[in-house]
Amino acid sequence: MQYAERMSRLKASDIRDLLKLTARPEVISFAGGLPAPELFPVEELKAATIAVMDEAGTTALQYGQTEGWAPLRAQIAQRLAKKNEIHTDPDNIMLTAGSQQGLDFCGKMLLNPGDVVIMESPSYLGAINALEPYQPRFVEVPTDENGLVMEELDRILATTENVKLIYVIPDFQNPSGRTWPLERRKQFMEILKKYQVPAIEDNPYGDLRFKGEYQPALKSMDPEGLIIYMGTFSKILAPGYRLGWICANEEFITKLNLIAQAAVLQTATITAMVVSKYLEMFDVDEHVEKIKAVYKHRCELMIDTMRKTFPPEAKFTDPDGGLFTWVEMPDYINTRELAAKALEKNVAFVPGSGFFPNGGNNSCFRLNYSNQPDDRIVKGITLIGEVLKEAIAEHAAKTGA
Amino acid sequence: MQYAERMSRLKASDIRDLLKLTARPEVISFAGGLPAPELFPVEELKAATIAVMDEAGTTALQYGQTEGWAPLRAQIAQRLAKKNEIHTDPDNIMLTAGSQQGLDFCGKMLLNPGDVVIMESPSYLGAINALEPYQPRFVEVPTDENGLVMEELDRILATTENVKLIYVIPDFQNPSGRTWPLERRKQFMEILKKYQVPAIEDNPYGDLRFKGEYQPALKSMDPEGLIIYMGTFSKILAPGYRLGWICANEEFITKLNLIAQAAVLQTATITAMVVSKYLEMFDVDEHVEKIKAVYKHRCELMIDTMRKTFPPEAKFTDPDGGLFTWVEMPDYINTRELAAKALEKNVAFVPGSGFFPNGGNNSCFRLNYSNQPDDRIVKGITLIGEVLKEAIAEHAAKTGA
Missing domain, CATH: 3.40.640.10 (Type I PLP-dependent aspartate aminotransferase-like (Major domain))
Known part of the structure; x- marks a missing residue:
């Protein structure tokens, strides 16, 4: 079968493929950009749907x-x-x-x-x-x-x-x-x-x-x-x-x-x-305030845990909003390999290379803080810290540093 | 501003543009491929939505x-x-x-x-x-x-x-x-x-x-x-x-x-x-049976009215299902012009040329029978019949036939 030339440019998204793996409940996932589902205004959206169906269902x-x-x-x-x-x-x-x-x-x-x-x-x-x-x-x-x-x-x-x-x-x-x-x-x-x-x-x-x-x-x-x-x-x-x-x-x-x-x-x-x-x-701004309060707390908890458990070689951002923090490791670290090791410990993150249009940059990774409760943030980040420290130690042993 | 080459191939769809005009309630539209809205299972879909929100809203x-x-x-x-x-x-x-x-x-x-x-x-x-x-x-x-x-x-x-x-x-x-x-x-x-x-x-x-x-x-x-x-x-x-x-x-x-x-x-x-x-x-097949009964009736009513009110020069299909019948007029008829005349009388249909990938074929048009109630089918088709007969008569007068 012959496909269009453009098809040679398409590859599976690291994130979408990870989402499948991280559907297992035991996996603590910082991979997707998933909002906190417990904050979804389910009852309000149900009420809005009922109103639409009652008032203008056929439209x-x-x-x-x-x-x-x-x-x-x-x-x-x-x-x-x-x-x-x-x-x-x-x-x-x-x-x-x-x-x-x-x-x-x-x-x-x-x-x-x-x-x-x-x-x-x-x-x-x-x-x-x-x-x-x-x-x-x-x-x-x-x-x-x-x-x-x-x-x-x-x-x-x-x-x-x-x-x-x-x-x-x-x-x-x-x-x-x-x-x-x-x-x-x-x-x-x-x-x-x-x-x-x-x-x-x-x-x-x-x-x-x-x-x-x-x-x-x-x-x-x-x-x-x-x-x-x-x-x-x-x-x-x-x-x-x-x-x-x-x-x-x-x-x-x-x-x-x-x-x-x-x-x-x-x-x-x-x-x-x-x-x-x-x-x-409903007042969507009131709802957004609730989201912000939770994400602020989760972000601070994640950054705090990273400061405590990540090796000093890890540099990371401290965002004022949104869903993500970004970690840069020394050049000798390959985060695609680390992501596989972390997944063995049931923790997931997205290796950074995919975020560079022309590839390369194998030493960084992205963490999402919006989707996991406190205990899993602390546990997951601590586990990633271990993986990072092991990788640093391995490199040191190899190079005799 | 420079656009991609492919943009020169895109033009507005006759149907989508007609849908805007035919949103006026006085227009009897046989233009879109719109299902009969009164058959939508609004209450059933509302119940299904409530069940989904109650059972698995966050998912x-x-x-x-x-x-x-x-x-x-x-x-x-x-x-x-x-x-x-x-x-x-x-x-x-x-x-x-x-x-x-x-x-x-x-x-x-x-x-x-x-x-x-x-x-x-x-x-x-x-x-x-x-x-x-x-x-x-x-x-x-x-x-x-x-x-x-x-x-x-x-x-x-x-x-x-x-x-x-x-x-x-x-x-x-x-x-x-x-x-x-x-x-x-x-x-x-x-x-x-x-x-x-x-x-x-x-x-x-x-x-x-x-x-x-x-x-x-x-x-x-x-x-x-x-x-x-x-x-x-x-x-x-x-x-x-x-x-x-x-x-x-x-x-x-x-x-x-x-x-x-x-x-x-x-x-x-x-x-x-x-x-x-x-x-x-719910039983979707039971629902489909209801749709089929209504469309069968509307199709038969439309074809019957066409037989009574369209000029003998009009050839049309008698479908066994679906939503559409197709009318072919003599070559000297331009159905884009007729569609404009019909719209003046508040009746709409889609001229046929757009259904030919390479254009041409200006003498045919499409009629949808699923979306209008009986009285409007009879009234609208009769009005189109008048427009068709006028066009045939005009041509005959011009050519001295």
């Missing part, structure tokens, strides 16, 4: 428009204005089956084979995977503790042809947990203006800030409409609905709508109506 | 596996065996956000730009649109009252290079309403075996046979695994969930899973669980 179960349920798009526009200082018309918003679908659609819209996509180094593994089928060349921009290094971005844009898209996560980045300060955001928008390249601002975690000061969205500083902003209900409500949105200028939205028509007709009507009804019946 | 709202909720895949496998004589393992099934997504994924898997896709002439407009972004060359196979003409297919395959995919709807085809008899199905499988080309069997309407004799699915005669079978809950339950499935050999399913991981991570967990619970709690 909810029928086909609808490609751009998505209009009242929900209006609610999203209101929330973007209130929370992110993004002032937009509901018609500049289209619903997607999670941000992952938005990434696929943007790749389809913008990329010919061989075109360049610029990404932070490291960046979200799922974004790399979403864009791979469009056969781009990935160029990585170095990052530091404040995120993407703007001088490097400027230099790359000045010297690279066919850059069609920049992909960034300025808030609590996946996988690093880092956030860009205001000055960098301003610099980024200046650079974007200078080179007139569109950029995706992926912001799944922005609402989950549990420390430090709010930083404005790039989209709120974007008079030229170069930012394609992506949001999702996966982290503030529930990922099981697969419901996100794209906010972008009219030209992009028109094209993305054509793509959505062809690829999937529309996002599920009932899902959009249930979430819309939930937002009408 | 339903969490991320799940890319291939989809395992119990539902097992239920689909059982149903395929019972209804379609397709004996398959649940692992040969993956869930999709409707068959439209399955079509997009198959295009991604199989097509390089310039590759050939073979389709019935006419064929489903949505399938053409789904494959367009992969920049294929479409080759159309003539059809007659028994569907695709197999000798023509054989001739085309013998003389055409780079054929990567065949797309067919053997049961109650969209748009023609025609069904292939057994002999043609056998011939098709022989031809497929001879040329070893994969084919999509799109079967959204197969369960909706209200007349005549059951014909076996191509997939049930496919020992070589060349058929990629697509099914959906849109027409037997509700399209608002966006839930369909692909049944195919292991190699295809593995590749389609990689594509789904990259494009959308997974189909919504909760949707799959609700439909699974519905199938467990």
